[in-house]
Amino acid sequence: MSPAQIALQLAIGLSFGLLLFLLASGFTLTFGLARFVNLTHGSVFLVSAYVATSFSGRGSYGVAVLAAGATGLLLSVVVYSLARLRWSRVGSDELVQVLLTFGVLLVFAEGGRVLWEGLPRSLPEPGFASGSWQIAGLTFPGYRLFMGAAALAIAAALWWLQERTRFGAMVRAGVDDREMLEAVGISAGPLFLAVFALSGLLAGLAGGIGAPVLGASMGQEYTVLVLAFVIVVLGGPGNLKGAFLASLVVGLADAFGKALMPTFAEFTMMGLVVLVLAWRPQGIMGGAR
């Protein structure tokens, strides 16, 4: 590969990795704080993406992305409410969580299939980012740059929320030691609700911002779920910094894997997981909080 092509793959990998962070950050938060394996995350992404694409042709891009975010938030709150009905059973047993949320994942995805007839859909790029950049004979679409920048901005806001606010302090404390958090008088219930809502919002925004590139299509609920799993395993559960780093690593591995070994592209990502787990079973940043 020429230096220009390496730069192009870097750009492709980083912009995709940043989008993946939006997707995985919510998953890792509910996993880390509430000890809740929320498999519905994949279908929340899918339905939000479908909502965004239904604005194509009418309404603006901004409305589409916000509607996707709102959809994600709403669906995640529904999932939390469902789990809350039998929290004593669901809250502590991961097997029950997996069964419950996998069922809800199927319901959401099938609901999306009925509403949008199962057809793959896409969202046109907004006018301000529809051009392309020409560098050294190579072309890079402007929207991918915007996608990366938007995801980076949301990641920065998330960092501020996590590190600089009382809410973030409570979440971090909860991830480290939930019993101690409750012992100092902070009720876990409202905190969990907020984290679920935030997680859904992030998945929804990822679906909306990703829609002009990834679109919405049946089956996506599983592919994005696998990516989120990989990132959480690599980054360490509940660790936002770890998830950020892992997302970029996964994005880059995906880009260079496809470019260098197209036939083994799907293997590169799983190979990465095996390597990292052999080297650091607790994740790249696990235990380094």
Added chain:
Amino acid sequence: MPSTHLFARLRRRPARAALISLATVVCGAMALAGCGGAATSHGNSSDNTIKIGVLLPYTGPFGLYGKPMEAALRARFAVDHDRAGDHKVQLVFEDEATDAGTAVTKANKLVDQDGVAAVVCCATGAATLAVGPILAERHVPQLGPIPNPDGLSKFKTAAVAAPTAGHDAGKLGTYAADKLGYGTAVVIASDFDYGHEVADSFKEQFIAAGGKVVKEVFPPLGTTDFASYLSQLPHADVAFAGFAGADAIHFVQQYDKFGLKKKMPLIGHGPLVTELVLNQIGKAAVGVGAGFYYSSTLDTPENKRFISTMTAANPSFVPSHFTAGAWATGSVLLDAIARAGDKAGDGDALAAAIRATKIDAPWGPLSFDPQTGYAIAPTYYYTVTSQNGKLTHHDAVQMP
């Protein structure tokens, strides 16, 4: 109020007794269903009604195709008032759920319980091939409604109302080298049966016609981001793509976004720019060429009749090879049953009648290869253009 009384009694029963009674009812129902099935399959030859089983996907990844294909088949039968010759014909639909195992179960159900004379199957390759041996063993004709993989030719009772995907891609290979004047090509297709079938056929015929394939790339099925594959493609005179569904949308969009369309024209097998994905792809599809047996813009009387009948029932109807194929399948069945006459209930006779059918399909004349059972149909080359903001195929010419 005896009914409330019964309910009250049932509710008082211990759980185990309730379970036993439930089991008894289920067993009884199963035994009855078994008897009923046996009765209908025996009574089939004397009865004047011919039942046709139809296996389509209504759920799962291909679930979107079930309903429109059912509508097209029903509409075609309704045009002939559900009659073929002296027979009344009746359709029995089942969901194959995009799953080969389910398709097999439902195929057995259609034959054993409904006593169908033939089965239309399927819209997915795996289900088609899984059902094939089961129907062949029982001498029940199988008729594929869309391009199915080329594994059915060994069954004498099977036929497909469409040419194989490989056939059309091969024609495009010859056409690209001979008529479009391309000397070198890059081949990129989905890494599963369909992708390899069209890629191999295109390559074989393109090389036979004097072309050279520079590189072949097979991204996995369900790839959403093709960026990295695209940026590594070497330059050639043309790129041939074999993608369908969501993959086709992403591929054509990104092919344009990464500036390749300006440097290297894109052609592909029909599904790449079928009517179902065309307007989702958007402007990126303009100028893309395709080799296929069907386009909604084909100027044939049967295509006009198909589209006007379907649009009258559903104004938002989008014609595609799926529904056109279901329509043509209906025409084949009606014609074959009428010609089989008294023997329409006999599987081997009906299968022979199906293979001997010559009708007008929406894409032109349709007959079957007597050796393989696959349809003989014209193959067209067309490109995508934008008319009043809507994307459409145009300039369809028949490839030699």
